[in-house]
Amino acid sequence: MKDLDAIDRRILAILLADARIPLTELARAVGLSKTPVAQRLKRLEESGIITGYRAILSPLKLGLTHVTYVEVSMSDTRQKALEAFNDAVRQIPEVEECYMIAGGFDYQIKLRSRDMAHFRQIMAEKISALPYITSTSTYVAMEAVVEQNWTAI
Template identity: 75%
Template sequence: MNEPFDPINQRILEQLVANARMPITELAKAVGLSKTPVAARIRQMEEMGLITGYRAILSPLQLGLTHVTYVEVKVTDTREKALQEFNTAIRLIPEVEECYMITGGFDYQIKLRSRDMRHFRQVMAEKISTLPHVSSTTSYVAMEAIVEQNWLSI
């Protein structure tokens, strides 16, 4: 069994992160192996759960979702049942790009994408504010993206 982060697997993962649709022959050439061992390594990393899937990454800008807001949410109840109710409901809001449970002065941080301020206000009023157990929110509008990554460096 190959180590998940041996140098060849690292190169394979770097190539797949850059272009998951790269033909296996090109990938093999890029990492210096033939097709069969590269395919076996990929299959092994999938079976290990290191590679969890492949997907199309859409451009929020091309979809017209140019307005980014970070929302801090405080909830009224932090018992497990209440948190699970909030978690289930937040996953149903398509404008929510990311949501994290956070320690500190608030309970959740949300990255929300919308078309404009009017759309943002609608999402806040009709979706975020009506979530189970929400007591208050604070919003921060992003002015400019300095770094945006959709992958982790290896």
């Protein structure tokens, strides 16, 4: 982050808002010509700061209105077991996020589903089948207060 100047930060902020902005408009917005902006974009991509461009879908418009967080405790936390769990949880399309946690449990999973019945099906058929799980605790989100892409540039 320390190698990013004000123009790089402005480029990133604009791309977060609209990754499909034409290069000419992006250049105009940051006060440079197309060539230096293209060079900056290439540098940001090659450095790994920009890792890609993608469409952001609305889970609500797709009918995935039910958000649930699942705490997972493991029976084995050796590397082989963690890798097996990680590989398996990545195969579940309803898993929106999964983090290894330092604390009273081992993983936290964020799931999106259509409703409680769909969630119960995911738990019974997919989450409970994950390797090395000893227990889970479930928390249903009632309302999204903040949902955003990372924007603190």
